[in-house]
Amino acid sequence: MRPIFVTAITATLLAAGAALAHSGVSNPAVKARMHAMMQIADSTKILGAMAKGEAAFDADEARAAAAAIAAHAASVPTLFMAEEHDPKSEALPVIWQEFDTFGQKSEALTLAAAEAAASIETEADLKPALARIGGTCKSCHQDFRKPQ
Template sequence: MPLRPFPLFVALFTASAALAHSGVSNPAVKARMHAMMQIADNTKILGAMAKGEAAFDADEARAAAAAIAAHAASVPTLFMAEEHDPKSEALPAIWQDFDTFGQRSEALTLAAAEAAGTIETEADLKPALARIGGTCKSCHQDFRKPS
């Protein structure tokens, strides 16, 4: 996956997620949105390092990847109950094909956990970020309303 479109994806995701949070009344949907925002925020840390906007710091990169893995691991549980809110970006396809949704969440968890254990140099960052971003994109294209 080319890295250039990924920073734009992160920026758009973060901006749309921030707007989506205002006015959400369903606590279950708020919890899901919070977890997704944490994933986006930590992905943004990795993206800033990969683009050279922030200095590369292996410890910070591994911590961000570990946080992504932890939040991604919670996603299936957060979505288990079919909860709705007008501001939610979750598509009904999540509950219609929950097995695939869970597998994609697991793929993100594994990609981020691997990154958390292997990012040592700046050269390690871009391929790790590409794997993380690819898993996000594959899930969003089928299970998230377009922004």
């Protein structure tokens, strides 16, 4: 399967799962983390729809979506600084045991998305940028998120 297609499907499924996961969350810190992740997923869906041809390519909209991903990704370490839990949370405890690595992975997403926000000019620029963004998401989720 093509990496862009897998990334777009993954983003769609993550967004749908996140919407369901938000119901019943009682810890406000966990809810804030989930909200930030949902915003990242929503922006990734915009890029994925363009990459799959489901939405017309719009460079301004693509750059705005990438900038939104970068902004939310930059807030992730702060949102996870305190070890907060909730039964609905998908965060693994290893986040706080390996917080420096977690922060580095968040920074990698921030940088990949910021580079995309600064460089997407044509439809040809979109797929490699989305692949880099998706790769950073996957890397972090493999280590720090409960399996879906």
